[in-house]
Amino acid sequence: MLLVQTRRSLIRAIPSLRRLQSTWIERGGFSKVKGPTSPAVVGHTTGSILEEVCSKHGHLPAIISHHQNVTLTFSELDRLSSVVARNLAHKGGIKPGDRVAVCSGNRWEYPVLQFALGKLGAVLIPLNTAFTDKQFDSALRHADISAILTTENIIKRDRSRDRDLSGLVASAASIAKEKGVEQDIVYIIGNPDHPNSFENLLDENVSSVEFDTNQDNVINMQFTSGTTSAPKLSELTHKNVVNNGVFIGNRMGLSATQARHPTGQDHMCIPVPMFHCFGLVLSNMAALTHGAAVVYPSESFDPEATLEAITKYKCTGVNGVPTMFAAELEIYDPEKHNMDYLSKGIAAGSPIPVEMMHKLVDVFHLTELTICYGMTETSPVSFMTTPQDPLEKRVATVGRVMPNTEAMIAEPGDDGLNPLPLNKAGEIVVSGYLVQRGYYRDPENSAQVMIKDASGKTWMRTGDEGVIDEEGYLTVTGRIKDLIIRGGENIHPLEIENMLFTHPSVSQASVVGVPDEKYGEAVAAFIIPHHGETIDPQEMKDFVREHLGPFLAPEHVFTVQDFPQTASGKIRKVDLRKQAAKLLE
Numbered sequence: 201m202l203l204v205q206t207r208r209s210l211i212r213a214i215p216s217l218r219r220l221q222s223t224w225i226e227r228g229g230f231s232k233v234k235g236p237t238s239p240a241v242v243g244h245t246t247g248s249i250l251e252e253v254c255s256k257h258g259h260l261p262a263i264i265s266h267h268q269n270v271t272l273t274f275s276e277l278d279r280l281s282s283v284v285a286r287n288l289a290h291k292g293g294i295k296p297g298d299r300v301a302v303c304s305g306n307r308w309e310y311p312v313l314q315f316a317l318g319k320l321g322a323v324l325i326p327l328n329t330a331f332t333d334k335q336f337d338s339a340l341r342h343a344d345i346s347a348i349l350t351t352e353n354i355i356k357r358d359r360s361r362d363r364d365l366s367g368l369v370a371s372a373a374s375i376a377k378e379k380g381v382e383q384d385i386v387y388i389i390g391n392p393d394h395p396n397s398f399e400n401l402l403d404e405n406v407s408s409v410e411f412d413t414n415q416d417n418v419i420n421m422q423f424t425s426g427t428t429s430a431p432k433l434s435e436l437t438h439k440n441v442v443n444n445g446v447f448i449g450n451r452m453g454l455s456a457t458q459a460r461h462p463t464g465q466d467h468m469c470i471p472v473p474m475f476h477c478f479g480l481v482l483s484n485m486a487a488l489t490h491g492a493a494v495v496y497p498s499e500s501f502d503p504e505a506t507l508e509a510i511t512k513y514k515c516t517g518v519n520g521v522p523t524m525f526a527a528e529l530e531i532y533d534p535e536k537h538n539m540d541y542l543s544k545g546i547a548a549g550s551p552i553p554v555e556m557m558h559k560l561v562d563v564f565h566l567t568e569l570t571i572c573y574g575m576t577e578t579s580p581v582s583f584m585t586t587p588q589d590p591l592e593k594r595v596a597t598v599g600r601v602m603p604n605t606e607a608m609i610a611e612p613g614d615d616g617l618n619p620l621p622l623n624k625a626g627e628i629v630v631s632g633y634l635v636q637r638g639y640y641r642d643p644e645n646s647a648q649v650m651i652k653d654a655s656g657k658t659w660m661r662t663g664d665e666g667v668i669d670e671e672g673y674l675t676v677t678g679r680i681k682d683l684i685i686r687g688g689e690n691i692h693p694l695e696i697e698n699m700l701f702t703h704p705s706v707s708q709a710s711v712v713g714v715p716d717e718k719y720g721e722a723v724a725a726f727i728i729p730h731h732g733e734t735i736d737p738q739e740m741k742d743f744v745r746e747h748l749g750p751f752l753a754p755e756h757v758f759t760v761q762d763f764p765q766t767a768s769g770k771i772r773k774v775d776l777r778k779q780a781a782k783l784l785e
Contacts, residue, residue, distance in 0.1 A: 233608070448584065
């Protein structure tokens with residue numbers, strides 16, 4: 201056995217590994233790391249962990265829906281989810297394993313359904329509210345749904361852009377008819393006067409049913425929000441989502457009694473959508489498993505409502521993707537908005553620019569802001585910073601590997617799973633309890649990304665490129681497919697984006713590669729200016745050239761008012777490339 205000195209303590213290391221702050225790094229200088237095994241993976245289902253939290257903090261607020269003016273305590277969330285589970289079983293005929301779709305904005309009904317379906321052992325299928333009618337129909341058929349719960353529309357900040365969901369309702373009715381199902385499988389949320397309203401599922405007099413106790417059962421199928429290919433349906437279990445939520449909340453330091461809030465309870469503002477793991481796991485599960493409250497500022501993202509909710513409820517944390525944080529920073533007014541209680545939060549979804557990270561610390565007081573890395577197929581978080589990490593590590597990396605998780609950097613497409621040397625870029629590959637069961641009814645795509653090593657352990661290929669350093673910190677350098685290859689040399693868009701973001705006129709920037717006759721690809725930068733600012737393309741080119749050199753300077757600079765995004769806030773670079781091609785015709 202070998203003793204290794206770390207910053208915190210003397211710890212023992214097995215011969216083939218060394219440990220740094222609970223992260224094991226394979227000896228020999230290879231990019232293979234293993235997270236701590238303590239705390240261990242818990243054996244809870246979503247229902248049983250909610251029951252445990254209720255036994256300690258049942259009187260505390262669990263869900264605060266600002267736009268609905270509704271607050272549910274943990275006891276009320278537990279009771280209502282049990283009632284809805286019983287009604288879905290007896291009135292809707294929903295059985296364990298049945299797939300139930302939900303399409304809604306951020307409302308109190310969503311977490312009630314999340315826990316109700318988990319208790320029943322049914323599978324929650326969150327539908328992306330930005331799907332077209334054709335995509336809705338395809339999703340319902342692919343998931344082979346037994347029921348759907350939906351609002352009649354999705355309310356947007358600009359009411360003229362409200363999303364009508366009548367096409368979704370029509371698709372569900374058509375599918376039921378094709379199956380020969382006579383009863384109405386569509387429940388309407390938010391309209392108590394509808395004959396098949398969600399309120400019909402709140403009947404307290406329905407008899408009990410047996411709740412699911414097997415943590416290995418699939419209870420959530422997420423349509424992957426990939427920006428480069430058609431969505432696939434990722435199968436996640438109780439074990440996946442409960443443990444990922446617990447470990448995320450642990451790393452954030454979430455608390456029911458020790459927070460900066462006057463009551464001592466963390467209040468997390470959640471503007472991210474519920475149809476994505478960021479909403480269901482990083483937000484709901486991370487907070488609720490620790491007795492922290494979840495605050496929904498609006499049905500869909502609204503930066504003004506977000507800042508209003510943070511102020512009104514004295515929120516101690518806020519989650520978001522970079523585009524959301526940029527919108528909030530743009531309208532922040534210290535005369536109207538009080539950020540004094542803020543300290544915690546998660547930035548995820550896409551790389552956060554370094555300059556934005558500094559602004560969030562300086563302006564929003566997010567001194568304990570954490571950065572998460574992951575993907576739907578890994579439940580989703582595999583790497584995460586801690587509030588105790590040095591700011592330079594929280595700015596430049598996505599932290600260290602999570603508990604009970606292993607990861608390595610391998611050659612892209614290397615099914616031999618041979619780790620590369622430390623500090624060498626390659627594909628991020630992940631293993632552990634957090635890896636999905638597979639893609640629903642899609643063994644071919646499952647086999648392409650889920651690789652077994654010689655010991656039979658399953659590893660998930662992420663498609664992301666990264667570098668692990670000597671301390672076990674991971675730096676994500678981008679999507680492998682987003683790399684720009686100019687004259688045979690790799691260019692990482694994030695490096696240029698980070699530099700552009702430091703320019704005083706730039707609010708947001710996104711960089712893509714475009715075809716170029718001489719070099720194969722050239723750098724194109726799309727820039728959203730700060731309010732009242734104008735962008736001089738030549739000035740932007742010179743700015744990057746001065747700081748990063750001529751090789752990384754953009755050949756083309758385009759000014760835009762917004763970026764094409766997925767509904768979860770990720771920039772659709774594939775659309776930017778198409779847009780650039782048209783502009784250059």
